[in-house]
Amino acid sequence: MSDHYRIYGVELSPFSVKIRSYFRYKQIPHEWIVRNSETMADYQKYAKIPIIPLVVTPDEKGLQDSTPIMDAMEALYPERSTHPDEPISKFVSLLLEEFGDEWGNKWMFHLRWAREEDRLSAGGRIAATMAPKGNEEARLAIRKQIIERMTGRVFFVGSSEVTAPQIEESFQEAVELLDIHFANRAYLFGGRPSFADFGLWGQIYNAWTDPTGAAWIESSAPNLLDWIHRMLWPTAEGEFESWTDLEATLAPFLKSQVGDLFCPWTLANATAMAAGDEEFSVELAGKTFTQQPQKYHAKSLIAIRKRYAEIGGNGELDAVLESAGCLAAMRG
Ligand SMILES: N[C@@H](CCC(=O)N[C@@H](CS)C(=O)NCC(=O)O)C(=O)O
Numbered sequence: 001m002s003d004h005y006r007i008y009g010v011e012l013s014p015f016s017v018k019i020r021s022y023f024r025y026k027q028i029p030h031e032w033i034v035r036n037s038e039t040m041a042d043y044q045k046y047a048k049i050p051i052i053p054l055v056v057t058p059d060e061k062g063l064q065d066s067t068p069i070m071d072a073m074e075a076l077y078p079e080r081s082t083h084p085d086e087p088i089s090k091f092v093s094l095l096l097e098e099f100g101d102e103w104g105n106k107w108m109f110h111l112r113w114a115r116e117e118d119r120l121s122a123g124g125r126i127a128a129t130m131a132p133k134g135n136e137e138a139r140l141a142i143r144k145q146i147i148e149r150m151t152g153r154v155f156f157v158g159s160s161e162v163t164a165p166q167i168e169e170s171f172q173e174a175v176e177l178l179d180i181h182f183a184n185r186a187y188l189f190g191g192r193p194s195f196a197d198f199g200l201w202g203q204i205y206n207a208w209t210d211p212t213g214a215a216w217i218e219s220s221a222p223n224l225l226d227w228i229h230r231m232l233w234p235t236a237e238g239e240f241e242s243w244t245d246l247e248a249t250l251a252p253f254l255k256s257q258v259g260d261l262f263c264p265w266t267l268a269n270a271t272a273m274a275a276g277d278e279e280f281s282v283e284l285a286g287k288t289f290t291q292q293p294q295k296y297h298a299k300s301l302i303a304i305r306k307r308y309a310e311i312g313g314n315g316e317l318d319a320v321l322e323s324a325g326c327l328a329a330m331r332g
Helices: 014-026 040-046 066-076 087-114 116-130 136-151 164-184 195-208 211-220 222-230 243-275 295-311 315-324 327-331
Strands: 005-009 030-034 054-056 062-064 280-284 287-291
Touching: 005 014, 005 040, 014 030, 014 066, 014 087, 014 195, 040 054, 062 066, 066 087, 066 195, 087 116, 087 136, 087 164, 087 195, 087 211, 087 243, 087 295, 087 315, 116 136, 116 211, 164 211, 164 222, 164 243, 195 211, 195 222, 211 222, 243 280, 243 295, 243 315, 243 327, 295 327, 315 327
Parallel strands: 005 030
Antiparallel strands: 005 054, 054 062, 280 287
């Protein structure tokens, strides 16, 4: 039995850095292990599916899937809770975490692989962690392979010539709204990080490590940039704020991103999955968004609905979700 957790991940994996930041904030003893050719055999001993992050517990159990990992750790390490006490904020935080993982991942994936300079940057950095040290030829060959594989996969997250402007507008609007929200607070729900911070940050931080995402954020969003830096090593700087204090600047983000885009998208995705459709189209803020269904999202929609159902009726929360356009999706 070891005395610490092991996190297998890579810097360019948004879900991996999400979990690393969470462990750092919770002060859970852990070791960050880059998954590469040297550590692959160990990784494979514990990973049930070929995704990162993989957390190996002190008693040698492999855990995967970032949200259930945080749930499990939150139960074991309740100190420095990452759930606001107040019910509205608590649920909105869970919903924003789900949004970050699922819609935020479209921003990140699209921005990383849509343009040549971003591909070369990300492909080059991934190749550098995989190629033998000092072997430039091997690095370039791996970079080429990665870029070919990943650009062939962008349609998995709905990125195409048609949806590119929609994904980019969503990202730019999110950057603008979050920058306003962070003008006078350290984290999304006040003075300490919540589930929502970890979910959104993994994606936005990764987008910021790429040239296009960095240029867009750094040219216009200094408060968001501070949060990106802060979330690498998050600390408690104060208490959670009440929803009444957060609402003025967080509700517009909830409506324009979650209510107007993510909720109708995830509902259409679930319907298409259930019908076995190969492709679906949905109107998002007046524009048609077309992609093939994504299996995992149908599963995570069920999980967030379960969290909503567990609350068992809260009129104030329902009013917030209704005015943001999110209530119908949570009720199913
Ligand atoms: N739902 C999973 C998603 C994890 C995921 O998609 N990980 C990506 C990297 S960010 C992955 O492992 N892709 C395959 C690979 O890199 O081998 C979670 O929350 O952990």
